Amino acid sequence: KAGVTQTPRYLIKTRGQQVTLSCSPISGHRSVSWYQQTPGQGLQFLFEYFSETQRNKGNFPGRFSGRQFSNSRSEMNVSTLELGDSALYLCASSLEFGQGLGNTIYFGEGSWLTVV
Amino acid sequence: AQSVTQLDSQVPVFEEAPVELRCNYSSSVSVYLFWYVQYPNQGLQLLLKYLSGSTLVKGINGFEAEFNKSQTSFHLRKPSVHISDTAEYFCAVSEVGNTPLVFGKGTRLSVIA
Numbered sequence: 474k475a476g477v478t479q480t481p482r483y484l485i486k487t488r489g490q491q492v493t494l495s496c497s498p499i500s501g502h503r504s505v506s507w508y509q510q511t512p513g514q515g516l517q518f519l520f521e522y523f524s525e526t527q528r529n530k531g532n533f534p535g536r537f538s539g540r541q542f543s544n545s546r547s548e549m550n551v552s553t554l555e556l557g558d559s560a561l562y563l564c565a566s567s568l569e570f571g572q573g574l575g576n577t578i579y580f581g582e583g584s585w586l587t588v589v
Numbered sequence: 590a591q592s593v594t595q596l597d598s599q600v601p602v603f604e605e606a607p608v609e610l611r612c613n614y615s616s617s618v619s620v621y622l623f624w625y626v627q628y629p630n631q632g633l634q635l636l637l638k639y640l641s642g643s644t645l646v647k648g649i650n651g652f653e654a655e656f657n658k659s660q661t662s663f664h665l666r667k668p669s670v671h672i673s674d675t676a677e678y679f680c681a682v683s684e685v686g687n688t689p690l691v692f693g694k695g696t697r698l699s700v701i702a
Contacts, residue, residue, distance in 0.1 A: 516695075
């Protein structure tokens with residue numbers, strides 16, 4: 474069974490540009506979450522999608538957005554990139570909605586974004 | 590809101606020695622607790638989780654953790670580490686209900702030959 478797949482794995486963008494990251498969950502998983510990982514802040518929750526609807530959102534500015542498609546695949550977008558957006562962006566999937574319900578989430582290997 | 594404190598940012602230990610990675614959490618309601626491991630240039634992998642029941646939880650790769658409600662702790666232990674255990678370990682908590690996981694800052698375990 475294939476794991477969570479994230480593309481691209483590495484990318485470099487310039488300040489002010491926008492970026493779209495893609496995530497394919499494990500087959501059969503209906504919930505997708507996104508996290509940002511940086512050395513200073515650690516792992517921070519961005520948002521969780523289930524059935525194409527955003528169910529939870531972390532404390533990030535509106536430049537960070539996402540969506541989920543009917544096949545559960547998800548994308549996240551960051552507009553007007555800033556240097557501080559350089560990070561590893563991790564996608565995770567679970568069978569059902571609700572990390573707070575004890576569902577195990579499975580992480581992809583992440584997308585490394587560098588903003589110059 | 591819940592929070593997690595991993596008390597040690599780095600833990601060096603000799604191969605075949607025991608190790609304990611400490612985790613304390615703060616929450617006013619019931620919680621679920623998790624330990625994840627991250628190997629270099631990889632995503633996070635679940636080691637074990639506590640949902641309810643026995644406070645001693647066994648996970649993969651010989652790791653175990655004990656939930657202590659009175660001390661609000663969930664320390665991770667392994668009786669004998671291997672070089673391959675070198676990685677970053679994250680403790681995470683979610684409040685029972687509809688809240689996402691909150692992660693600690695991580696503990697870097699370095700196993701020395």
